Amino acid sequence: MTREPAGKRVKPTDKNRPRDGLEFSFEFFPPKTDVAETRFWNTLSKLAPLKPRFVSVTYGAGGSTRERTLRMVSAINSETGLDAAAHVTCVGATRDEVDRVVLDYANKGISRIVAIRGDPPEGVGQPFQPHPDGYENAAALVAGIARLGRFDISVAAYPERHPQSESWDADIDNLKRKLDAGATRAITQLFFNNGDFLRFLDRARAAGITAPIVPGIQPIHNFTQVSGFAARCGARVPHWLASRFEGLENDNETHALVAAAIVAEQVTDLVKNGCNQFHFYTMNRASLVYALARFLGRRDNT
Secondary structure, eight states, X not given: OOOOOOSOOOOOOTTTSOTTSOEEEXXXXXXXXXXXXXXXXXXXXXXGGGOOSEEEEOXXXXXXXXXXXXXXXXXXXXXXXXXXXXEEOOTTXXXXXXXXXXXXXXXXXXXXXXXXXXXXXXXXXXOOOOOTTSOOSHHHHHHHHHHHSOOEEEEEEOTTOOTTOSSHHHHHHXXXXXXXXXXXXXXXXXXXXXXXXXXXXXXXXXXXXXXXXXXXXXXXXXXXXXXXXXXXXXXXXXXXXHHHHTTOTTOHHHHHHHHHHHHHHHHHHHXXXXXXXXXXXXXXXXXXXXXXXXXXXXXXXX
């Protein structure tokens, strides 16, 4: 299919980095159809002028979207001027298979990786069983990637604790191992209660973790869809949040206005609490993220 280049060539540098003190990164998933791919590029084109630090593309369970992820990340890197980050997991794959994926990215000029263990094919609540010849956990995956070259590696963090962690101490220790193995930063799972994130940040700092911990923000384009996703990954949907969307299932306009107000409230409060980096789960949609950036003072030519 043909498409227009996604946005201006706005690869951030010290010279053109936004002056508002905030840094954004955006997450996408690889589209499955031509229609979805058109929306993907339209969304990226809309968000590219906001000068994100990088944009990432997810990787399906068990590597099910590996080829699409590689294609989309390569195209972003070569056609838009933006830094692209590729997700890599170790579910159902040998070390050699994972290493080949990482080297494929490197050969395409991609040096940013989001390294996550990944969920078992049976679902989030099921125990993780590493491949007999695979990386046993995310820390080992990070160490393996770091051995292959000079990569900027992001890892996952969980403000409400990973569903399979036995304790907060174990959860923080696991994060520390990932960062010590060679990761640059942690990006959190989605959350809707800022208190959870701030308490998590205090725990991490008290444990001696100094790397950036970037809040992962989920704009609510569709409350039913997002709440279902949150439940599957162990993120709590507060009662107050659910009540704001109650009865709006067939009122798209009001739903969008409420969603915009909620994400603006959340991010503004985090900025007041000292956060200046944000990772947005876009769901391949631009409207709420773009509106939020404007609300925060970001302009296309900032």
